[in-house]
Structures are given as C-alpha cells and as structure tokens.
Amino acid sequence: MNDEPYQISRLIGLQRTAWYFFFAYFVVAAGLWVLGADIAGRVTFWGVVLVLAVTLSELVIIAEQFRVAEMRRFQILSYVLALLLLSTIVLKYFVL
Amino acid sequence: MMPEMLLFVLCGLLAGLLGGYLGLGGGIVMVPFLTVVAGLNIKVAVPVSVTAIVVNSLASSNEYLKKGMVDLELVVALSVFSILGNITGSNLIDAVPGNVIRLILAVILAYTALSLLTKKGPEKRVGFEDNRRRYLMVCVVIAFLAGVLSALVGIGGGVILVPLLYTIIGLPLTTARGTSSLMIGFSSAAAAAVYLLNERTDFAVVAPVAAGIIVGAKLGGFLGTMAKPVAVKILFFLVMLYLAYKLSYDALAGVI
Numbered sequence: 001m002n003d004e005p006y007q008i009s010r011l012i013g014l015q016r017t018a019w020y021f022f023f024a025y026f027v028v029a030a031g032l033w034v035l036g037a038d039i040a041g042r043v044t045f046w047g048v049v050l051v052l053a054v055t056l057s058e059l060v061i062i063a064e065q066f067r068v069a070e071m072r073r074f075q076i077l078s079y080v081l082a083l084l085l086l087s088t089i090v091l092k093y094f095v096l
Numbered sequence: 097m098m099p100e101m102l103l104f105v106l107c108g109l110l111a112g113l114l115g116g117y118l119g120l121g122g123g124i125v126m127v128p129f130l131t132v133v134a135g136l137n138i139k140v141a142v143p144v145s146v147t148a149i150v151v152n153s154l155a156s157s158n159e160y161l162k163k164g165m166v167d168l169e170l171v172v173a174l175s176v177f178s179i180l181g182n183i184t185g186s187n188l189i190d191a192v193p194g195n196v197i198r199l200i201l202a203v204i205l206a207y208t209a210l211s212l213l214t215k216k217g218p219e220k221r222v223g224f225e226d227n228r229r230r231y232l233m234v235c236v237v238i239a240f241l242a243g244v245l246s247a248l249v250g251i252g253g254g255v256i257l258v259p260l261l262y263t264i265i266g267l268p269l270t271t272a273r274g275t276s277s278l279m280i281g282f283s284s285a286a287a288a289a290v291y292l293l294n295e296r297t298d299f300a301v302v303a304p305v306a307a308g309i310i311v312g313a314k315l316g317g318f319l320g321t322m323a324k325p326v327a328v329k330i331l332f333f334l335v336m337l338y339l340a341y342k343l344s345y346d347a348l349a350g351v352i
Contacts, residue, residue: 008161008168017156022151023310029303033100042278044299047306048292051150055285058154062168077172081282089289 006071007068017055022047038048052089103134104304108148111305112312116156117320118273118332121149121280122309124339127250136301142250143291146284146299149251150307152313153281159317160274162307167267167275171282173232174239175258178253178283186287189248195347198249202344205255209336211263213329221315231264238264246280247287249343254280255336269328273320 020023030041063078108122118222123145130141179220194326238260246253254276263271291297306335 001143008166012161015154015161019155019158021313022154022306026303026310027305028298028308030101030105031172033300033303034098040303041299044303045292048147048288048299048302049153049298051147052155052285052289052292052308055281057156059282062172065168066172071169074169074172077176078319081175081179082171084176084183085282085286085289086228088183089293 007065010065014054014057014061022051023056027052037063052085056085057086099303104130104301105308107134107198107303108308110308110309110313111145111148111317112152112155112309112314112333113316115152115254115309116158116159116313116316116318117148117279118254118258118316118328118335119277120130120258121145121246121251121284122152122313123149123246123249123251124255124335125180126305126309128342130301134301136298138250138298139189140298140301141246143296143303144298145250145315146186146247146291147182147288147297148305148309150288152309153277153284155310155313156317156320157274157281159314159321160270160277163274163321163323165271165274166278167261167271168266170265170275170279172259173328174257175282177236177240178243178257178279179286181245182247182283182287183243183290183306185247186256186290188244192248198264198343198347200245200289202296202347204245205336205343207341209259209340211259211280213333227275235260235264238261243283246284246288255339258287260330263311270321277317297308327333 005061029040029044029047032043045092063075063082064077066078107126111125114120114125125147127141130144131138138140141318157166183215238256242253242256250279256274257279258272261275262269267275279316293319
C-alpha cells in the first residue's frame with residue numbers, strides 16, 4: 001500500500017494533532033462534569049462539533065490528495081462525501 | 097458522580113482498545129457496557145456510542161495510515177453509501193422495533209463470523225483489482241445496510257465492513273481493519289450529527305467516554321498493526337459470536 005500515488009502525510013498530521021487536542025479537551029470536559037460546572041454541557045457540545053469539523057477536514061484533505069494524484073473520480077467522491085455530511089447538518093438544523 | 101464518570105471512562109478505554117485493535121468502532125463494547133453495566137437506556141447509549149466512534153476513528157486509523165494499511169479509494173467509494181445508510185438509520189431509530197434490528201444483526205454477525213473463519217482471504221493483493229470491480233455493487237449494498245444497522249444499534253459497522261473487505265474484496269486483514277477504521281469515522285459522523293441536532297446526545301456520558309476511547313484507540317490501533325492475522329481472526333470470530341448471542345438473546349427476551 002505504500003506505493004499509492006497520493007501522499008497521506010497531511011492526513012496523518014491532522015489526525016495526530018487532533019488526537020492531542022481532543023484528549024486534552026475531553027479530559028477537561030469530563031473534569032467539568034465531575035465538578036458540576038454549568039458550562040460542562042456547552043463545552044462537550046462544542047467538542048462534538050469540533051470532532052465533526054475535523055472529520056470534514058479529513059475528507060477535504062483526502063480529496064486534495066486525489067486531485068494531486070489526478071484521480072478525479074475519487075476526488076469528486078470525496079467532496080460528495082463531505083457534502084453529504086454538511087447537507088445532513090444543514091437540512092436538520094435549518095429545514096427539518 | 098465520580099464513580100459513574102470512572103465507569104464511563106473505563107467503557108471508552110475498553111471500547112477504544114478493542115475497536116482500535118480489530119478495526120471496529122468500539123460500539124460493540126460501548127452499547128452493551130453502557131446498557132448492562134452502567135444501566136443506561138439503549139436509546140441514550142446508541143447516540144453516545146455513535147459519537148464516540150467518530151473520536152475512536154480519528155485516533156485508531158492514524159496508526160494504520162502511518163503504516164500504509166488503509167485503502168483510501170475504497171474508503172471514499174464505500175463511505176458514500178455507508179453515510180446514506182447511516183442517515184437513514186439514525187432517522188429510523190424511533191420507528192423500528194429494537195428487537196427486530198437486533199435479530200437481523202445477530203444473523204448477519206453469526207454468518208460473517210463463520211465465513212471469516214472458514215473462507216480463505218488472500219493475504220496478498222492477488223486478483224484484488226478484479227474482485228474490487230466484480231463485487232463493487234454487492235459491497236455498495238452491504239455498506240448501505242451496514243450504515244443503516246450501525247446507526248440503529250450504535251455500532252460503527254466495522255463488524256460487517258472488515259469481513260466484507262477481507263472475504264469479498266480480498267484485502268489483507270490488516271488493510272481491511274485499517275480501511276474500516278477510517279470508514280466508520282466518516283459514516284458515523286453523519287449519524288452523530290443527526291443525534292446531536294435532534295438533542296439525543298447525552299453530553300455527561302459523551303465527555304468521559306470520549307476521553308477514555310481516545311487513549312484506548314491509540315493503543316489499540318498500535319497493537320492492531322503489529323498483530324498476527326490468525327490471532328486477530330480468532331479474536332474477531334469470538335467477538336462476533338458473542339455479539340450475535342447477546343443480540344439474539346436480548347431480541348428474543350424482548351429487551352429494547
């Protein structure tokens with residue numbers, strides 16, 4: 001699999017950074033729940049939103065790697081995936 | 097509050113460890129743990145599990161990506177259908193009786209567990225391109241159904257996807273697990289978003305479970321890349337068989 005035409009170092013880098021960030025974030029959020037802080041719910045909510053945002057970013061990075069490798073069909077599919085995720089949120093939030 | 101929190105962290109830790117090791121989302125640990133051990137309602141446990149699976153995928157797939165054990169083309173191609181299934185499933189949670197879903201999933205799991213142990217999947221990518229083209233439609237349908245079922249019962253769908261990628265497509269088992277671990281993150285994200293917007297997510301449970309799962313997944317993903325295929329196969333078989341038993345037992349006992 002290492003002979004793939006695209007590079008995945010950016011994706012790996014994003015995931016590594018996200019790992020450190022979300023580890024610290026959710027430990028703090030869990031600590032806030034233990035302390036009974038009022039903002040615990042809001043902090044966790046935004047944590048989940050950030051997780052979803054990073055997942056979207058992963059798709060954009062994958063799409064760009066496919067573009068560089070001139071794998072157009074997969075590039076479009078990656079954006080379709082991102083669009084599907086976004087439209088779910090938009091439809092649920094603003095329409096349904 | 098404190099013992100409860102520790103219980104949730106432990107749940108996440110175990111789910112992450114097993115999920116990362118096997119290329120699953122960890123929902124097969126979380127949902128039974130949260131319902132049976134922590135005593136939560138399944139309709140609370142499912143959104144928590146689905147949300148934590150996205151976090152799990154971020155952490156566990158990283159180890160597989162680093163070692164080149166993820167097929168990004170398959171991830172993208174199958175995730176589209178898996179996401180559509182997930183959106184469908186997460187909107188159906190109140191409409192479909194839980195015991196019906198459990199029973200269907202139990203049958204699928206028992207079948208895949210047996211086929212995983214009896215069928216010989218190629219460890220090299222011999223004929224892989226042919227298999228990918230020939231069975232793409234079958235995989236698309238299964239990915240969609242995996243998406244529906246995973247959103248309904250709170251599992252990532254890895255228990256269906258790994259055997260699918262291994263036995264039908266012919267990916268090596270380690271690559272099948274790596275591909276699945278990234279895929280389930282994308283598909284579960286859709287369901288997590290729906291549950292979040294429907295206000296079905298219990299944040300007091302999500303925070304400690306996510307903290308636990310992110311550590312467990314990293315460790316599990318690392319161990320998973322070093323594991324021998326035979327050991328993983330046997331462990332996978334046992335996990336799926338247990339899950340099939342648990343689901344069918346709950347379904348027949350009328351537990352929803």
